Amino acid sequence: MTYNQQQSKGIKSLQLVNVAVSVMNLDEAIAWYSDKLGFKLKYRTSAIEGIELALMEKNKLYIDLIHYPQPINLEIERKQPPFHLQITGLRNLVFFVDDIATANTELKEKGVDLMWESNFLPHLGTKVTAFRDMDANLVAFWEKNDQILNYLQTGHTES
Missing domain, CATH: 3.10.180.10 (2,3-Dihydroxybiphenyl 1,2-Dioxygenase, domain 1)
Incomplete structure (x- = not known):
C-alpha cells in the first residue's frame, strides 16, 4: 500500500508539520535554538525574495527559523x-x-x-x-x- 492509500484525505489528514519563527538574525537564532534547547540544524537555504531559512529539528519537531532581508518588530513592548x-x-x-x-x-x-x-x-x-x-x-x-x-x-x- 502506498502512502496516499494509507492516509485519510482532506482535512481529516491534518497534522502539524512545523512552527515558523521569523527572526532578526539567522545565525544568532540557529545558535540560540541549538545551544539553549538542543535543536539540530537540518539545513539552511535561500528562499524567495532574499528570504533565508533554517530548518531545526529535535524529537521529530521541526522549527523553521526565517529571516526576511529587512525584518521589522512591530511588537515593541513585550x-x-x-x-x-x-x-x-x-x-x-x-x-x-x-x-x-x-x-x-x-x-x-x-x-x-x-x-x-x-x-x-x-x-x-x-x-x-x-x-x-x-x-x-x-x-x-x-x-x-x-x-x-x-x-x-x-x-x-x-x-
Whole structure:
C-alpha cells in the first residue's frame, strides 16, 4: 500500500508539520535554538525574495527559523505572562518536558533568564516555566503529567 492509500484525505489528514519563527538574525537564532534547547540544524537555504531559512529539528519537531532581508518588530513592548495573551496572534512556543526542575536548571546553566519558574497553573494541572528567545519571543515549558494530558483531551485536570 502506498502512502496516499494509507492516509485519510482532506482535512481529516491534518497534522502539524512545523512552527515558523521569523527572526532578526539567522545565525544568532540557529545558535540560540541549538545551544539553549538542543535543536539540530537540518539545513539552511535561500528562499524567495532574499528570504533565508533554517530548518531545526529535535524529537521529530521541526522549527523553521526565517529571516526576511529587512525584518521589522512591530511588537515593541513585550508583555509578561499572562498579559502577553492580550495581543492577538501566535503568542508563544510551548514544549513538554518530563521534569521541569531539571529543565530549569539546564536553562539557567545556559544563561537563559527564566521569567516564570515552575509556576503551578491549577487550570492546567501542571507547572510552567516561561522565558524568551534571542528575539524576545516567548517560549514555555509545561511539565508533562497525567493532569495536563487529561486537560488537553477534556478541558479538565481531573478524570
